[in-house]
Amino acid sequence: MKRTIRATALSVGALIAALGPPAGAARADSTAPRIDLRILVVSDGGPATDAVAAELDAAGTPYTEVDLTRSDRPTVDAAFLADTVDGRPRAKYQAVVLPNDNPFAAGSAEMAALASYERTYALPQVDAYTYARPEAGLQYPVSGGYSGTVDGVRAQVTAAGQAGPFGYLDGAVPFEDNSPSVGESYAYLSPPAAGADFTPYVQASIPGTSKQGSLVGEYRHDGRRELVVTFVYNQYQQQFRLLARGIVEWMTGGVHLGAARNYFAVHVDDVFAADDRWDTQLNCTPGDVDCTGGAGTPNPIRMTPADVDYATAWQSSHRFTLDLVYNGAGSVDQREDNNGVDQLADKLIADRDQFRWVNHTYTHAFLGCEQNTTVVPWTCRTDADGSTKWVDRSTIDHEIATNRAWGQAAGLPLQSDELVTGEHSGLKLLPQQPDDNPNLAPALADNGIDWLASDNSRDPEQRKVGPATTVSRYPMNVFYNTGRAAEQVDEYNWIYTGRAQGGSGICEDNPATTTCLPSPLNTGTGYGDHIVPLETRIAFGHVLSNDPKPHFIHQSNLAEDRIAYPVLNGVLDGYDTLFADNTPLVNLRMKDIGTELQRRAAWKTALSAGQVTAYRIGDAVTVQAPSGVAVTATLPTGTTLGGNAFGGAYAGEVSGWTASSGSALTLTLPSSAVAPAAAAAAETPATRPAPHTKVPAGMTEQVPYTPDS
Known part of the structure; x- marks a missing residue:
């Protein structure tokens, strides 16, 4: 049936958007409205609108938030939404995000104003989480649909979704199921309502039927376009993180300020050195400052040439480059103890162009205060007047410059303005050392250091230290003092179980710690069954959050049982199964990460x-x-x-x-980038308010864990 376009239902601006500019027309049409590149987010304080706002924040996309729970909020009316600038109609927002399809009271003038605004300027509306009902283009769940948990469901992007805003995904959208005792996701699954102009973009099977129900879809009606989302989420959950980019691209038509990419970088610390090993009987690490009294015998972990071969082959198969953070004295000591032989260094130097390299100081010396290690935990030494004794500037200079010279002599392809100090030392370290070593900044200047690594778990914000800018790194909970899976599990058990179970008691002292264990893990299976999935999920969450900060492990984790690889494989292989080829992981070196963070802060x-x-x-x-x-x-x-x-x-x-x-x-913009047009239809009143939508108890509290040590 041929549709008759009723021009009276569309504004001049909407008609221009619908028809597009004539061939050869000027780019800035004199009759086209001005659309400001800003999003209007109307929030009810729920997790869904908060998640969309967090996505905009992370990308650097400007938005204005109206909190419906505040009595002093502005009124959403015609003047709030639009005006005239230099004689040209202006839409103050390019899209509208609502907590559901109509969060206002029945007969609301505010909803009517929004509906009119969207029609007038052909602007889209996102219903962040709404009940499936005909007013949203869907059948009621009781009419052959479903309402309930979707934990563990594997949803799919439809052909329309892949051809449209979700084309960066390969197809699958798995929903998390991290705890059998907690309802993590709730959804309404329903087919489109009879006669509705509704296009599902993401859908899942309706339990007990052969039908599919929409989770995300576009509903066109009354001269308006809505993206209807019928599952609840928070900003940390994988299913939202996978779809967040598409939600933003749909509502902006792919034209917006800010940008988001998926980043992953891994630093391997202590290369050429050897890491002291965890003692499963003493529950400490002989050779470490907190394993005092001569207890135990150091039994260090050091990579072999075979581990280097494995690393280079692994990189090639995963199209990924590791950053090797090195200590030259480790090789010097090895040669002194072995008649000039260091097969590991020979192999790494021969394969040096396969990796990126970062200065980690010559001996991995502690560069903060002078440590008193006769007590546990250690303290800073002080002068007679109580002032802190600091490692001096010449010592810091020597550690930086000697390691750089050693690396240059070995032909390592260095970026000489990057530095990772041993244990991030020199920077403030609570509780013992609340201030940076005052000798650190001048030593950085002496050596031309522009980028200095910090530990994200204790120093997450980028800041200046003399001439250098910090780059925070995420510590992975794969411990520096373990080369074997059983050792890793033993130490993990000791840290995260209670004193009555032989543990450290950290969870009793700090109940908010999220990795506490109800009982010790099996040392034979606990690594693969518990630690690997958890660490993979945490790192993958960073990848999906437009977060370029690097992660760090240690050379010990690439040796012996090579325990880092299951986690890294989980991230990289998992990514490849979910994303299309046009959305590769971005693997930056430290300097480029620092520059990205610096630009974001200024923006x-x-x-x-x-x-x-x-x-x-x-x-x-x-x-x-x-x-x-x-x-x-x-x-x-x-x-x-x-x-x-x-x-x-x-x-x-x-x-x-x-x-x-x-x-x-x-x-x-290219001529193909025509603004989305509103559907032709007579103006009708706004729909009645959306019914209550269920949010599972505890869902908003589930956040990823970042290690604190």
Whole structure:
């Protein structure tokens, strides 16, 4: 049946969006409305809208939040949503996110204003988590659908989803099921309602039937477009993290400020050195400062040439590069003790171009305060007046410069302005050392260090230390003093069980610790059954969170049982099964990670201060930011800036950073990037309020664990 377009139902701006500019028309059409590149997030305090806001925050995409739980919130009316600038109609927001399809009271003027706004400017609405019902384009669950837990369900992206906003996924969307005793996800699964213009993008099987029910889909009605999401989630859950990019791309039409990529980098510390081994009888590490009184005999762990061969083959098969963080004195000591022979160093140096290399100081010396190790835990030594005794500047200089010289003599392809100090020492370390070593900053300047590693579990924010900027690294809970799985489990049991079970009691002293064990793990199976899945999930969560910070392990974990690889395989192989080839993992070296974090911080500051202006008129996008603040955006493939291609390809679009001089930048979208058009329909009243949607108890509290040691 031929549809008659009723022009009276669309504004001039919507008609232009629907029809597109005529051939040869100017990019900034004189009659097109201005659409500001900002999202309106209307929140009810629930986890779903908070998750969408967190995704926008992480990407650097500006938004305005209206909290419906606050009595002093602004009223959402026509003046709040739109106005006129320089004689041109302006939409203040390019998309609207609501907690459900209608969170307002019956007959709400605010919902009517939103519906009118969306029709007028052909702007989309995301229903962050709503009940399946005809008003949202779906059948009621009681009519052959399903409502209940979807823990462990393996949903699928539909052909329409892959051809549209979720084309960066290979197809599967697995839902987490991390605890059999906790309901982690709840959903309404229903087919489209009879006669509804509804396109499922992500769906799953309805239990007990051969039918599919929608979890994410697009509903077109009343001149409006809604993305209808019918499962509850929080910002940390894998299923949301997999779909978050597509939700943002759908609501922005692939035109927005900010960018997101999936990053993974792994630093391997103490290369060339040997790591002291955990003693399963003493429950400490002989040779370590906290294993005092001459207890035990050190039995160090050190890689072999065969471990290097394994590492290079593993890298090749996974298209991934490890960062080897090295201590040259480890090889010097080995040669002195073995008549000049060090087969490991010979092999690593021969294969040096297979890896990236980072200076880890010459001897791995502690570069903070002078340590008093006669007590457990150790303390800082003090002068007679009580002031802290610090490792001096010349010692720090020697550790940095000698290791660099050793690496250069070995032909290692170094980035000489990167540094990882032993144990991140020199930086503040609570509770013993609340301040940075004052001699650290001048020593960094002496040696031209611009990027200094810090431990994310104790120093997560990027900051300046003299001339250097920190790069926080995530510690993996794969311990430096273990080369065998049984040792790892034994130490894990000791740390995370109670004193009555022979453990350290850390969980009794710190009940908030999330890795506490109800009983010790089996030393034969506990690593593969418990530790590997948990550490894989934590690291994978970072990968899916647009987080470029590197993870770090130790050379001991690539030796003997090679216990790091099951975790790394879990991340990399898991990623390959979920993402399309157009969305590869980004594997940056430390300096580039630091630069990315630095740019993000400056961008976030400029956004918070209201110093960024960005809008779209037709096929022209204009962005203005303070001088020196790089601009970041995600745009359709074919976008140009000054006649040159903008950004780099990722996930079916282009994104990246571009320098700003303080003047307005004008980006030209490809002719194919026509703004989404509203469906032609007569204006109708807003739907009645959405019914209550269920949120499983405890779901919002489930967050990933980051090791604190």
